Amino acid sequence: MYLSTLKIWNFRKYGEGLDGKPGLEVRFHEGVNILIGENDSGKTAIVDAIRYVLRTKSGEPIYMDEKDFYMDNKKMRVKSLKIECIFEGINETEAAPFLEWIGLTKNDKGVAYCLRMTLNATMLEDGRIYPVVKAGMGNEGTPMDGKARDLLRVVYLKPLRDALQDMTHGHKSRIAQILQAHSIFGDSKRDEEGRHKLEKLYADLKAEIDKYFDLKQEEDGKVITKNINDILVKNFLMAGESREAQLSLTGSELIDILRQLDLILENNKSGLGSLNLLCVAAELLLFLEEKQGLKLTLIEELEAHLHPQYQLRLLDYIRSQEDFGQFVLTTHSITLAANIPLENLIVLKEDKVFPMGRAYTQSTDGDYNFLHRFLDATKANLFFARGVLMVEGDAENLLLPAVARVLGKPLHEYGVSIVNVGSTAYKRYAKIFQRTDGQQMGIPVAIVTDLDVRSIEYYQDDPDEKRIKKILHCTEDVKSELAEKCPSVDFAELPNYIRTKAELNDYLSPHKKAGVRGKGIKKEEREVAIAIFDEKAIAISAEAIAHERLVKTNKLSAFYPEGDIKLYAAKHWTLEYEIAQSGLYQELATAVVLAKAEQVGKELTVEEAKKEAESKYNDGTNDAIAYEIFKPINDGTVSKAIVAQYLAAIIERGDKDYKSLFETDESLEYLTKAINYVTTRK
Numbered sequence: 001m002y003l004s005t006l007k008i009w010n011f012r013k014y015g016e017g018l019d020g021k022p023g024l025e026v027r028f029h030e031g032v033n034i035l036i037g038e039n040d041s042g043k044t045a046i047v048d049a050i051r052y053v054l055r056t057k058s059g060e061p062i063y064m065d066e067k068d069f070y071m072d073n074k075k076m077r078v079k080s081l082k083i084e085c086i087f088e089g090i091n092e093t094e095a096a097p098f099l100e101w102i103g104l105t106k107n108d109k110g111v112a113y114c115l116r117m118t119l120n121a122t123m124l125e126d127g128r129i130y131p132v133v134k135a136g137m138g139n140e141g142t143p144m145d146g147k148a149r150d151l152l153r154v155v156y157l158k159p160l161r162d163a164l165q166d167m168t169h170g171h172k173s174r175i176a177q178i179l180q181a182h183s184i185f186g187d188s189k190r191d192e193e194g195r196h197k198l199e200k201l202y203a204d205l206k207a208e209i210d211k212y213f214d215l216k217q218e219e220d221g222k223v224i225t226k227n228i229n230d231i232l233v234k235n236f237l238m239a240g241e242s243r244e245a246q247l248s249l250t251g252s253e254l255i256d257i258l259r260q261l262d263l264i265l266e267n268n269k270s271g272l273g274s275l276n277l278l279c280v281a282a283e284l285l286l287f288l289e290e291k292q293g294l295k296l297t298l299i300e301e302l303e304a305h306l307h308p309q310y311q312l313r314l315l316d317y318i319r320s321q322e323d324f325g326q327f328v329l330t331t332h333s334i335t336l337a338a339n340i341p342l343e344n345l346i347v348l349k350e351d352k353v354f355p356m357g358r359a360y361t362q363s364t365d366g367d368y369n370f371l372h373r374f375l376d377a378t379k380a381n382l383f384f385a386r387g388v389l390m391v392e393g394d395a396e397n398l399l400l401p402a403v404a405r406v407l408g409k410p411l412h413e414y415g416v417s418i419v420n421v422g423s424t425a426y427k428r429y430a431k432i433f434q435r436t437d438g439q440q441m442g443i444p445v446a447i448v449t450d451l452d453v454r455s456i457e458y459y460q461d462d463p464d465e466k467r468i469k470k471i472l473h474c475t476e477d478v479k480s481e482l483a484e485k486c487p488s489v490d491f492a493e494l495p496n497y498i499r500t501k502a503e504l505n506d507y508l509s510p511h512k513k514a515g516v517r518g519k520g521i522k523k524e525e526r527e528v529a530i531a532i533f534d535e536k537a538i539a540i541s542a543e544a545i546a547h548e549r550l551v552k553t554n555k556l557s558a559f560y561p562e563g564d565i566k567l568y569a570a571k572h573w574t575l576e577y578e579i580a581q582s583g584l585y586q587e588l589a590t591a592v593v594l595a596k597a598e599q600v601g602k603e604l605t606v607e608e609a610k611k612e613a614e615s616k617y618n619d620g621t622n623d624a625i626a627y628e629i630f631k632p633i634n635d636g637t638v639s640k641a642i643v644a645q646y647l648a649a650i651i652e653r654g655d656k657d658y659k660s661l662f663e664t665d666e667s668l669e670y671l672t673k674a675i676n677y678v679t680t681r682k
Helices: 043-054 092-098 146-150 174-180 197-213 222-236 254-258 272-288 308-320 334-339 365-374 377-384 394-406 426-433 456-460 476-485 501-511 523-536 542-557 575-581 585-599 606-616 623-635 640-653 658-664 669-678
Strands: 002-009 024-027 032-036 080-090 103-107 110-123 129-135 155-157 296-299 326-331 345-349 352-355 387-391 416-420 445-449 470-473 565-569
Touching: 002 043, 002 326, 024 352, 032 043, 032 308, 032 334, 043 080, 043 110, 043 296, 043 326, 080 092, 092 110, 092 146, 155 272, 174 254, 174 272, 197 222, 197 254, 272 296, 272 308, 308 334, 334 377, 365 426, 377 416, 377 426, 387 394, 387 426, 387 669, 394 416, 394 575, 394 640, 394 658, 394 669, 426 445, 445 669, 456 623, 470 523, 476 523, 501 523, 542 565, 565 669, 575 585, 575 623, 575 640, 585 606, 585 623, 585 640, 606 640, 658 669
Parallel strands: 032 326, 032 345, 155 296, 296 326, 387 416, 387 445, 445 565
Antiparallel strands: 002 024, 002 080, 080 110, 103 110, 110 129, 345 352
């Protein structure tokens, strides 16, 4: 059995929905569930709600107070709250202890057992709180007896837990509680006199130690006992009192023995991380042999005191062991978020939860497989962000934080994560934020992308003419000839320019005229269309490039017409080309000079590089100059990342009003708009 659903009414930050619906409903699945989100996003409230209903195996007292009750818009605490836990996946053996309360529900496999536990709490005017827990599928339910309730208790590891105290001897020792519940210390392991083997061994040890300190024995410890009694009798007791002190091991029952045990990892004192692992291992010990009841472990801040590699080892282990049942974990660790399958994550944002399973996002199976391979720790920080900037490469990754600082909007100050997807695969990442139910996650996502349409200078800058690209200008004459020789196709929507034969071929079948028989276009018509391309295609022109840019800009702008996700595309080609077209052209040229110098080991100051760049480019920029500055970057003779690093440093020097430049320059405005969008607080 497992906890499938948690519903909350008026508990802490979660109020009540319309028409009496819960203020929060969380769907869990079997296995591992990881709650992630920024501070105060509600992770602890969810964990505590489960604890309040089910209680814990460690038996620590749980007290509700007035701050558990939701505060409304008038800053008044409500007087009642409700928490509901629903369990599914119950087999016949697990159902037996709960027959009085269990019900039936329908699922994909037919009819199955279902159990509901509900906590209702009322706060009186004098502040006293009365919680009542009932079970059953009816409206009210009935109280559940102690034995059945004990089968629903959970293992709970609190945040910043003191693993040393839990695993150390003492009256409140957690390791003693765990051992006492194990079968090897049960009644079946006792002899006819009701004594456990450990009690017999302890009795023998106790007798030997007591003898060592006995006044009647000739042992070294006798001196200690005698000296204590001399001081006591001669100085503290009244005349005639015949009491005698004795050093002795106390306790003889099994629980007394277990409370004297420490769980240690090594002879020297272990670090907090090792003790934390030891604590988790001990808690899971009970689940290895339990056949009935709920196996649910709640761990807040799984990563507490753990090195990232230990985090991954622990996570991999609990995911692989079905005997340990279900886990609900909270974390701030991007290491864990990057290495757990996306389906296991539940993102908390404001007062809502967003499970990331396949049923909840618009991601395909292929997207999930892709993200599982490439969602590393540097990208997983998007789950913890208040805003996300998605970029396609290292240059944007290095430069945009500097631009944000120049604009007076440092990304870290606004809780914005910059995610370098390393390619044009931003659609796969963006789908994480697109829900099947159309609900918005409330996280502004700005995708900064290149337009990737080369300038005419790129094609002209090739003495061997290998770059000369043929393009079909679809004039009215060309359209008429295509329509005459390919009568099965409707060419009314044919673009003004067709860039490749493949593009023309892709147009044909989807635009077959209505009523034309057959599944596709005849082979002869395809061959004729391709022949027309070969005959009519001309060298690419500036006019064709301008048209291609317009078409691609319109196409990109239609990707995310509404919602939290917005796309900001370059105006012409790439980020560096846009900068070369802008008022930053001299700064980019300076950064290129510095990057070239670094690559050959030459020492050069910013002032020297700036002087060299300005001597070549001092009359403004145009298409030809922009391409000349950009060419070393495009050809790969200098590193994009190094150029971006130098450029970021130059603009942060503040030699001129770069803020105004980014806000007014047409070639740079897409960067400014993207940053403004993700840093606008709602």
